[in-house]
Amino acid sequence: MNLVVWILLGLLSLKVIWNFGVPYALMRKPIDPKTGRIGGISLALWIEFMLLLLAVVQSWLSKGDSMINRPLIVLSIGGAAILASYIHFFIGGLIAGWVLSQKQRPQTPGSPPSTPRD
Secondary structure, three states: OHHHHHHHHHHHHHHHHHHHHHHHHHHHOOEOOOOOOEOOOOOOHHHHHHHHHHHHHHHHHOOOOOHHHOHHHHHHHHHHHHHHHHHHHHHHHHHHHHHHHHHHOOOOOOOOOOOOOO
16 A cells, blocks of 8 residues: 555655746747747646545555655645645746747847747
């Protein structure tokens, strides 16, 4: 039973790591010349909550006295990791958007902005 909890927590950790990398992956994606937008990346929030719920249930069902056998600890650490990854995602997204907007500005201070051609 402990092995199942560790596997679920490992999968949850991989998903949280993915969330931390999303703003940087979006910065590297090219801008579509037709729409002027960057393509999206799916976050799938339900995956984190499903993995966390399964890990808490397995922790509750498992027997033992280690940290992963306490559902409240698993829930609090897992929930904090998910929350931290989404806070980083939004702050990183704001910074990434600002960086991309600075790259698209005209380089010379006196030149007018270019108009798109049809």
